[in-house]
Amino acid sequence: MLTKNTDNPLVRLENLSKVFSVHSSRGLGTTDITAVKNVSFDIKKGETFGLVGESGCGKSTLSKIALRLLNATSGTAYYEGKDLYKMKYRELVNIRRQMQVIFQDPYDSLNPRLSVEELVAEPLIVHRYGNRARRRERIEELFHQVGLPPQLMTRYPHQLSGGQRQRVCIARSLTVSPSFIVCDEAVSALDVSIQAQILNLLLDLKRRFKLTYLFISHDLSVVKFVSDRIGVMYFGRLVELADTETLFSRVLHPYTHALLSAVPDPDPDTQKRRVLLGGSVPSLFNPPSGCVFHNRCPFTEPICSEEEPPFIDMGNSHFAACHFAGKLNLKIDF
Amino acid sequence: MKSMLSNKFIVIGGTIIVLMLLIAIFAPLLTPYEYGTVNLPNKHQPPSSEHVMGTDLYGRDVWCRIVYGARISLYVSFSAVAIAIIFGSFFGIIAGYLKGVVDIVFSRVIDIMMAFPPLLLSLILGACLGTSLQNMTIYIGVPLIPMFFRVSRGVTLNIGERTYIMAAKSIGSSRLRIMMKHILPNVLPQIFVVLSLGMGGAILAEAALGFLGLGVPQPTPSWGLIVNEGKLYMFSAPWTTGFSGAFIALTVLGFNLLGDGLRDFLDPKLKHLES
DSSP states (O other), rough: OOGGGGGGGGEEEEEEEEEEEEEEETSSSSSEEEEEEEEEEEEEOOEEEEEEETTTSSEEEEEHHTTTSSOOSEEEEEEETTEEEGGHHHHHHHHGGGEEEEEEEESSSSSSTTTTTHHHHHHHHHTTTSSSHHHHHHHHHHHHHHHHGGGGGGGGGGOOOHHHHHHHHHHHHHOOOOOOOEEEEEETTSOOHHHHEEEEEOOOHHHHHEEEEEEEEEHHHHHHHHHSEEEEEEEEEEEEEEHHHHHHSOSHHHHHHHHHTTTTOOOOOOOOOOOOOSSSSOTSSSSSSSSSSTOOOOOOOHHHHHSSOEEEEESTTOEEOOTTTSSSSOOOOO | OOHTTTTTTHHHHHHHHEEEEOOOOHHHHHSOOOOTTTOGGGGGGOOOOSSOBBBBTTTOOOHHHHHHHHHHHHOOOOOOOHHHHHHHHHHHHHHHHHOOOOOOHHHHHHHHHHHSSSSHHHHHHHHOSSSSSHHHHHHHHHHGGGHHHHHHHHHHHHHHTTTTHHOOOOOOOOHHHIIIIIHHHHHHHHHHHHHHHHHHHHHHHHHHHHHHTTTSSSOOOOHHHHHHHHGTTTTTSSSHHHHHHHHHHHHHHHHHHHHHHHHHHHHHHHHHOOO
């Protein structure tokens, strides 16, 4: 019964869009800005889906509307086939125990007025798990699993280091045995050495508890390290999506190409040909016509500024949103 | 706690208030007289060893009336502020967290309340409800609600954007739980600061209303009432209004100093400088 569903996606996003209304600078009226536009993809049970893109491209907004922590403007999200946007408040609160989030800033995601024990116990209390002693046991077990010494339980967040705080966040998200965890830039705020520790911890926990991750980062090397599949976002749109292997061997979108060429290589002898993009990310108040990437794309043609390219399967479940996908010479000689 | 005592404002303000509270609590031990006993031949006696602060127009001991008046004045102010805090922060946190229509409705109601001068609002409510000790706490407390509403709404708007609120939400905490467990503890320090300033305001309001005749009924003394009774003889017998007025001023000063001190003490930026 349970194994039958392995082919069904755990999470399915359908045409999710988020429009924010911003007060205009003139003081009267509002302007609409589209932070996320028509994003659809599936996340299979047990996989790690990586989402990359530069700062401000809508990755975090997407993760929030995917869990309905923010309400999407249009589109919908399914979790195990259930439409989150059709759920009542109660149902939503109950299903949240299966979907947890680890946020970017471990300094801002822990309430400074609660002790570490209270913070980790919070989900247990909310979901009515056992009595005080039973909860304590569970917290000790979790502390062990995420590699935190139990003495830290009585401490307050400001007494912990960044890595310890992030471990507390991870322990908190694991308390209710979730099956899906969104890591929203979960390691970006940490030192490189701590980053590796936390990444290994996340991978280890994934194996142990059969977790599914949505791993969001602006750091392509981190995403490559953890992900089975990768989605590339630019300006609120998904521009390319493929298996990690496929993406790194056959790039279809010029933006991904530029992104890949920017990954630093630890070997000083390798000669890299960097693809440098001209211009800057367009203003959200004044989005470009046609393909949102056309004003920075080295291969731009007249059609690019006129028509928005569809996001289509180019074979092998490799999706790209480019009019010339597969026809460009995007060699990875780096 | 140690650094709290190194703040001069907190120490001075706190000492004044503790003294006033002690006076109120131990009133019967501090004076041999009764506050209601009329002794007409003895009226308008200047301060002497027998009557340290003189006597009023009915020959009652002024010190005795001030001491007992402290009970009424402080009791009324504390209860009035308690009412204001409970309603103000309750609706303020709800408005700040839920935003949208709820916020607009609550904020406009508060705006309407603020359109009235506080004393006028007290007078209107007082005239409607009638004078009694309980009603007094209501009509002094209600005009103080906007102050607490605005502070708690403002802090909540700020806290609501923090990641740990989003985290609490993602864990599945209910809105009520988020407001009680995550927002309230962060709002309280700010409330404490406004509380001491509000206490000063409440003492003054009590005095003003007592002076205007909307105070507690005779012969129960309250500071405003004592000032009121002495006002006709302010030049022939200045001790009645003078001493009771001084007590009002001193108490208000105490609360204001405490409020200023607490504001500095709880300001996280200053805290970082110290440590």
